[in-house]
Amino acid sequence: MASINAAQKLDFLWSLELANDISLCGDRRFFFADTAFHAAPEEVRANIAAAFEEMSNAVKIHNVHSVRVRATPDGMVVNYHCRLSPRLTVSEVHARVDELDRKMREAFPDIVRIVGYAEPMRE
Ligand SMILES: [Zn+2]
Numbered sequence: 630m631a632s633i634n635a636a637q638k639l640d641f642l643w644s645l646e647l648a649n650d651i652s653l654c655g656d657r658r659f660f661f662a663d664t665a666f667h668a669a670p671e672e673v674r675a676n677i678a679a680a681f682e683e684m685s686n687a688v689k690i691h692n693v694h695s696v697r698v699r700a701t702p703d704g705m706v707v708n709y710h711c712r713l714s715p716r717l718t719v720s721e722v723h724a725r726v727d728e729l730d731r732k733m734r735e736a737f738p739d740i741v742r743i744v745g746y747a748e749p750m751r752e
Contacts, residue, residue: 669698669705677707677737684732685711688725691750704741707733715749722747 668674674696681693695710711729713722726745734740 669700673700673705674698677733680733680736681709681729684736685729687732688728689713690725690729701741704739705737707737707740707743708746709744710746710748712748712750 669677677698678696681696685691685693690711690713692712693709695708697706697708699706699708711726713725717725726747730743730745733743
């Protein structure tokens with residue numbers, strides 16, 4: 630492989646982790662893994678979990694889970710799964726997830742990257 634930059638390497642490793650997440654996605658509401666990159670300090674992760682709890686309700690996003698918060702030299706990288714009504718259109722789902730991402734970035738300016746993966750809520 631030709632030279633890849635740090636961001637590409639991060640994306641690659643995360644895609645591997647996500648493949649694992651999807652098969653392991655369980656009932657635990659918040660799951661903080663501690664692999665590959667430095668997890669953010671416990672206090673920061675707790676603050677982010679609390680903010681997700683509050684802000685996801687505001688945009689009718691449910692069951693935020695598999696939250697990962699990584700400390701990188703550029704800032705925090707946040708990755709999470711969430712559930713939305715299967716009755717929503719794809720564009721409605723994107724709009725809500727974008728809104729949640731925006732609120733989280735506002736609340737935590739040191740988030741440099743946040744990626745939410747929407748899954749259908751079980752009805
Ligand atoms: Zn999930």
